Amino acid sequence: MKTLHLPKQINFSVLWFCLLAFPPPITLAGGPRMAAIASAHPLATAAGFEILDQGGNAFDAAVAVSAALAVVEPSGSGLGGGGFWLLKRAADDKEIIIDGRETAPLAAHSSMYLDAQGNPIPALSLDGPLAAGIPGLPAGLAHLAKKYGRLPLLKSLRPAIRHAELGFEVGDYYLRSVQSKEATLRRFPASAEIFLDHDAAPKPGFRLVQKDLAASLKRLGQAGRAGFYSGETAAELVKAVREAGGIWTREDLEKYRVVERQPIIGQYRGIRIVSAPPPSSGGIVLLEALNILAAYDLQHADPITREHLIIEAERRAYRDRDLSLGDPGFVEIPGKQLTSPDYAAGLRVAIRTDRALPSENLSDAASPAPQGDNTTHFSIIDRQGNQVAATLSINQSLGSGFVAGGTGVLLNDEMDDFAVSPGKPNAYGLVGGNANKIEPGKRMLSSMSPTFLQTEDRVAILGTPGGSRIISMVLLGVLDFAEGHGPQSWVSVGRFHHQYLPDIVDYEPGSLTAEVIRGLEKLGHKLKASKPYGNMQAILWDKPKGLLEAASDPRGEGAAWARQ
């Protein structure tokens, strides 16, 4: 596999200079005695370090980074969205995931996005307030601070509040995101007022000021979860949503709770894998694919066979995603079976090295959908060795495009992650089944895969945005880690992806050589070049070397710093 070298789109030279100016790592027992943060925006990485420097731990820093991203990268995540925070506490080695996934409103029902003939009306589950699930991110931040942090919530929210109040100059990525969503943003006055410049897509140099959002963040900081889910913010959210055709009620907000869950844990060739459980499909699909691959010596396979086997493993693991995964509060998940090595051995029997096996029930309607770098991921390790891998989302770029009145909160369009019409593809071409049908209060199935990797000597923290491709990107990252490479390589590696349906391998230009493309086509695979995708943020702690390395995907505008 080739490594892509893509140019950074913004020159954050001053910040990079600061990184280079810090002293080299030292080797000591216990935690790494240094800290590292990799996130999709330099101001968010800086916010995390600001809180670490004020005595916060990795969990306080995670609050600061999540909130800062909500302000400075509104295309990817925000108070109006949700996500998963995978934690490891150094003091007792506790590993836990905070599930702050959105829920379907209580008035939601399985045919709410269908026309009279039963066909999905895509705009309804993607744009405007009807597309929005009940947000989990604010509850996640309150929970993180209260249960795992050292600092008051309000203190960790300060950097985000400052950026929202004073504004900041947006980068190319923001400008492109707004351009592609301009028409939707213009439909909603509060959205247009904040994200557009005099009702037009802003130009370079635009400062994004979000005073209402700053006030909502303050109320959250002062009152904890009640500062968002009850009182002034809640009243305004519900009023704005209902006036614009949405179905939220005060009860939806009052009832929202984060859930602490045990992560999915498994092994791949001596590497301990810790990743996201349902309602994310990430950990199960990742482990199932790795279990299938574990019997092959990929490192010494010729490149055509190597990529073919990865594609065949993905085809089978994503098929099980479609067939059986959903919210564990509503459906029985065969997690043990799907992640068992014996099950993988059974699937492996039907894999041939001399040809691709076509996916069953190939649907004409399914085609690779545009996706890639919305949503957001960050990775943190503090000086004591506390770890956070968090993937947060409002689903598509700028979510539903709907800002709820005077709250300044941009709402998600995560309802489209349900199987809106079981058997028909969603925005990511994913074909879900009944396990992921819409039900009141249910969490929609996700692909977000915040992940830890551990060997005797090495610890890795990684994840990425990218819709259904998140899992295959993390898979390629794990395989690259297994081959001994470092985080700069994991985040840069050329990407390709197969998700069972549609039966197509999509690949980044440059990720597969012409010879490999020809070889895969000869085996019967259909290939399609896509734009570069993903925005991986990763950290490596090499214990014997006492080395902490952080890396930010060259496709994005992020910043990865490691320092004392």
Ligand code: DON
């Ligand atoms: O939870 C999920 O799987 C999706 N809502 C993530 C969306 C995403 O990564 C968008 N990025 N391209």
